[in-house]
Amino acid sequence: MVNDKKIIESDFLVIGSGVSGLTFALKIAIQYKDSKIIIVTKDEKTESNTKYAQGGIATVYDKTVDSFEQHIQDTISAGDGLCNEKVVRMVVKHAPERLQELIDWGTKFDKNDKGEYDLGREGGHSQNRILHHTDVTGAEIERALIAQVNAQSNIEFLEHHYVIDFITEHQAKKSKTKRNSKISCFGAYVLDEKKSVVKTLLSKFTMLASGGSGQVYQTTTNPKVATGDGLAMSYRAKAEIADVEFIQFHPTALYNPGEYPAFLISEAVRGFGAKLRTIDGKAFMHNYDNREELASRDIVARAIDNELKKSGSPHVFFRLHPFRVRKI
Numbered sequence: 001m002v003n004d005k006k007i008i009e010s011d012f013l014v015i016g017s018g019v020s021g022l023t024f025a026l027k028i029a030i031q032y033k034d035s036k037i038i039i040v041t042k043d044e045k046t047e048s049n050t051k052y053a054q055g056g057i058a059t060v061y062d063k064t065v066d067s068f069e070q071h072i073q074d075t076i077s078a079g080d081g082l083c084n085e086k087v088v089r090m091v092v093k094h095a096p097e098r099l100q101e102l103i104d105w106g107t108k109f110d111k112n113d114k115g116e117y118d119l120g121r122e123g124g125h126s127q128n129r130i131l132h133h134t135d136v137t138g139a140e141i142e143r144a145l146i147a148q149v150n151a152q153s154n155i156e157f158l159e160h161h162y163v164i165d166f167i168t169e170h171q172a173k174k175s176k177t178k179r180n181s182k183i184s185c186f187g188a189y190v191l192d193e194k195k196s197v198v199k200t201l202l203s204k205f206t207m208l209a210s211g212g213s214g215q216v217y218q219t220t221t222n223p224k225v226a227t228g229d230g231l232a233m234s235y236r237a238k239a240e241i242a243d244v245e246f247i248q249f250h251p252t253a254l255y256n257p258g259e260y261p262a263f264l265i266s267e268a269v270r271g272f273g274a275k276l277r278t279i280d281g282k283a284f285m286h287n288y289d290n291r292e293e294l295a296s297r298d299i300v301a302r303a304i305d306n307e308l309k310k311s312g313s314p315h316v317f318f319r320l321h322p323f324r325v326r327k328i
């Protein structure tokens with residue numbers, strides 16, 4: 001067990017046990033069977049944003065009605081023209097293969113009565129293309145990935161291990177002052193929270209997959225682990241950091257003062273036809289976008305924010321129609 005040592009060496013150090021860290025570790029473990037991989041995570045291994053994802057994953061599945069080009073154009077439009085088109089094209093075109101990987105690793109997505117994948121609709125999408133596992137898709141993906149990772153003898157988890165800082169030339173007293181890509185990472189200093197000791201984790205490769213920073217906001221649906229540690233560590237290590245101004249605000253969460261993080265009301269609810277109403281019951285989305293509730297998240301979030309500012313109310317309403325009930 002590496003857990004008892006203060007200096008721990010590995011070939012690959014993976015920081016974070018969400019979908020990114022687990023997928024990376026799994027692929028490396030399969031490809032480099034003789035390598036030693038350590039996944040450090042600051043809470044239980046299941047705790048992550050991934051666990052709370054609800055609505056599902058967008059991919060072009062039914063090519064009789066959908067196409068890569070439509071998904072690409074929807075994405076560029078949702079990105080207000082600011083997306084890197086090359087990256088959009090790559091992600092959209094590779095999405096079906098990545099999804100198949102998740103299915104092959106045991107993730108279950110809902111099917112309809114005909115045995116076909118039940119494709120949901122979400123804001124900004126011109127087609128039904130969301131694969132989901134009821135409304136707990138992320139928890140299902142996390143379950144399947146952790147089962148796969150647990151089956152690999154060359155991966156070890158260190159839970160309740162909180163990464164503090166990268167080990168770079170800075171600690172070797174070869175001070176680097178400029179942010180650039182020539183700084184090397186030799187691992188990380190990690191606080192073992194249960195034993196209150198700082199351990200030195202040395203590694204040939206370090207993969208940072210520590211998720212987002214939603215917890216810096218007064219209201220968030222992100223769990224308490226999402227404090228942007230990875231960004232802060234990268235900044236201190238003088239890494240080049242890009243695009244941090246792009247934070248996604250999900251438009252709808254349950255207004256329940258005192259509940260933190262807030263409970264997300266999934267995008268899929270609007271996909272099923274739920275309507276937003278002002279505090280005095282009036283429809284307003286038609287004033288902002290002709291797709292109304294199915295406009296992209298930035299537009300719906302800004303529209304709600306504007307209505308809150310106009311009325312002074314701390315919330316708007318959601319009118320839900322009876323949904324079809326399905327056996328689970």
Ligand SMILES: Cc1cc2nc3c(=O)[nH]c(=O)nc-3n(C[C@H](O)[C@H](O)[C@H](O)COP(=O)(O)OP(=O)(O)OC[C@H]3O[C@@H](n4cnc5c(N)ncnc54)[C@H](O)[C@@H]3O)c2cc1C
Pocket residue numbers: 015016017018019020021040041042043045047048049050051052053054055056057058137138161162163164209210211212221222223225226227229230264
């Ligand atoms: C409520 C909610 C609903 C969502 N619904 C959807 C959806 O329907 N569809 C969709 O595509 N996306 C959805 N998302 C977004 C999606 O969940 C994330 O984009 C995705 O899970 C990010 O995965 P990740 O592996 O990068 O990060 P995470 O899943 O957040 O994993 C980060 C990991 O790093 C660990 N970590 C952080 N700091 C440290 C540290 N200092 N030391 C050690 N470990 C650390 C954390 O504990 C965690 O294990 C949703 C998010 C939320 C919060």
